[in-house]
Amino acid sequence: MKLMKMKEIKAFVRPNKVNEIVQQLKDNGFENMTISLAEGTGKFQDEKAFVSDKFAVTDSPVAKIEIVVYDSFVEKVVCIISKYGKTLNPGDGLIYVSNVDSVHxxxxGLETM
Incomplete structure (x- = not known):
């Protein structure tokens, strides 16, 4: 049995872009993902940023989308996130792609890959 390689895609995007990105991912057959709200720091600081009650060093709200796909779908997912997450302003976010060594x-407790 040939094992297919998988990748984890983590996208840090503007919270107001999440619904559109998720809908486009679902419309393209990518149903399973995790979405969480977070606070981040970086070169860009949102004009509406404030010092968090929980963390003294955060300056911008951010949403994180996590999805695991087969290698052959990485480019499509990255393109969808880029297209629908883009505002052309500083602070649009980042996308990370990492190898997935195993899934259990x-x-x-069984490996599923």
């Missing part, structure tokens, strides 16, 4: 089901 919690219920069975």
């Amino acid at each position: 089901r919690i219920k069975t």
